[in-house]
Amino acid sequence: MMTLLLLLCFISYSGSSTKPVSGIKGGIVTLSCESEDREIVDFSLISRSKHIPVCEKKNCSGRVCKEGSCDVIIKDLIYSDAGKYFLYVYYNNDQREVERQIRKYHLHIHDEISVKKGEDLKLDVVLINADKVERNSRSGWTEVWRRGHGVSSDRLIISDQTLIIHDFTVTDTGTYRVLDSNNEALITVTVTESVLDSKGNLNDTEKDKTDDTEHRNHWMLLVLLVSAAVVIYRRRYRDYLKEKH
Template structure:
């Protein structure tokens, strides 16, 4: 059972969300596996404390100089989230407590919308698996070229027989060229949480270039001895012609 001390921050957050509803939020985006910064824009203030929340919980922020955790403070009140995953997408609320000119502690409240981007490649005829059915996901759409079509919706399931769901994974069976493109995950407010660009898997260009380099090196290795043999054959032929000419001159001299 949650103790009153643990319950208090969540109650304060709930009151904050009610009073803060309808206010503008700061849109931020990051690549899956990368980092993103929630900038507080208050570097010139004397910061007393910062607190970070998502819609469901309080998020501890490491404030040490060399943090090893995923969520760390940078500067006076910026927050960095490292090694982004799909589940990091959504809303965040940063409370910044600072001292004003009258030496009184005031609170600055900031709201962020974090959008995660990703790129993946899939081989034809294989299954495309998107682990994007988060607790705050309402629907998944694909850009068909003529508009966005709904593939999955909470409470309704998938939209066709070529799709299925396994826990938090949306599966597109037997991937084809028509399945390439952009997929996006939206919340109940129709705001984007995740966008995934899916392409047809092809041989890595660097591997191809490496193969070409290897081929050219092999070509160089076998061309070198062939060139030496040709040169030796020319030298032998030249020596033979000189010898025959001298022999013929000697016969004439006799």
């Protein structure tokens, strides 16, 4: 009966718009509740119909923490954090009635990775809320994988939640994006070819390029020094001739 009375006293308010929020993998984002001037009674965070525990201690060691009256901080972002969030904020209005405010967010994760030529490109992006993966090419966005349709090439496989591209080549570089069923971006990954070996050193190709560049720079410096010396000699010679005459 008490629960029923509480439900009856709730005056619900839901914002119609969804606030886009972006973060870098491993970084931090803030879901702002924008209710600092209200007397907050309670709040809860929901994602994919699941309650997300929020640490409310001052020195919180968890990834999801409260800041201020009801802002939520998500730290050490991972791919699976991407998607929609609903923040339910309960507060007392001027008539001391409990109102409910719903804030909606869409979290978009960005990342950058480098892969060596010939190795496998592994993207842990086939999330439960992912509908398709696309790659940006010269002809625009091309589909790499779609739920219910599979992958677009024999070089691609799906293992658990990982999209794997075998034998990585320079043509596989570019921007990959993961979209949900509403065509909203969940994850964007920029993939480049790694120029470092397993020890963190430049590979042979990049070494040759670097050596050639340094060689050209040395010759250019030598030419500049010789040119400067010639100019100085000519000026001094002209000054000598003027003084002589």
